Amino acid sequence: MNVLVISHERSGTHFLIDSIVKNIESAIFPKIRPSFSSLENLFLPHDQSVTDEFYEYTFETEGIKIFKTHMLPEEIETYRTQEAFFNSEKDLEIIKEVYENSYKIYIKRDVKDVLVSLFYYMKKGGGLHNAMKQRVKQENISDFIRSTNFRIMPSRGFEEKKDGNLVKYWNYHNSTWKESADVFINYRNLKKDFVGTIEEIAKELNVENELVDDIQKPEFLKPTGNVILDKIRARMAWLLYKNSSVAPRKGVIGDYKNHFSKNDLEFIEKENR
Secondary structure: OEEEEEOOOOOOHHHHHHHHHHHEOOEEOOEEOOEEOEOHHHHOOOOHHHHHHHHHHHHHOOOEEEEEEOOOHHHHHHHHOOHHHOOOHHHHHHHHHHHHOEEEEEEEOOHHHHHHHHHHHHHOOOOOOOOOHHHHHHOOHHHHHHOOOOOOOOOOOOOHHHHOOHHHHHHHHHHHHOOOOOEEEEHHHHHHOHHHHHHHHHHHHOOHHHEOOOOOOOOOOOOOOOHHHHHHHHHHHHHHHOOOOOOOOOOOOOHHHHOOOHHHHHHHHHHOO
């Protein structure tokens, strides 16, 4: 069985994935260079060994195979129909298999908390910058949320209605996936009713018999704020707990209240309509 976990960046993606792996016995989410079984690894430049490892995982591995993506459905659709985008036919085979034959789970988090987490993540060099790394370093959070969307895959161009600012892009990402995802998971529900949400996922996947007896949240090492140290700790977390998060932050619901002004909140509300 294939499961594709979909989200806008910083929505609790790895928290959800690690929760599934920890509590459903045959669920797996392996490291595939340069990170994990993320579809972006096939769309962006990579060598044949990445393709071969991804192919083996997709077609030759047993269990509940978890994949993830932050891409828009239209970006995947464009790639899926254009062989010229790929160096190997295997890449296209993998994309078609995962996109067409996966149970799609979308995790949604409050846009305001997403933007706060994304702001700090990108300040530390995370995310797909597309030549805006220096600008992000100099921006405050008010400027950041009003900046144009930087996460555009090579298969498409800039469009004002979705890329005009980061709030617009979040809204577009959520609304377009709503049409094709099999289930939407709310980050708040996952945090507040963890056991119930994991049981709901197992029921949707028809694997209730594979639930562990004692459902628990995944363990992780809390970030220190030191970029180099936190990268080392992220590797340790994988070895100790099989925790896949590369840059966990607070994960706090409502943390945005400590960051946004009244004008910021009004801007977010207006752009999120």
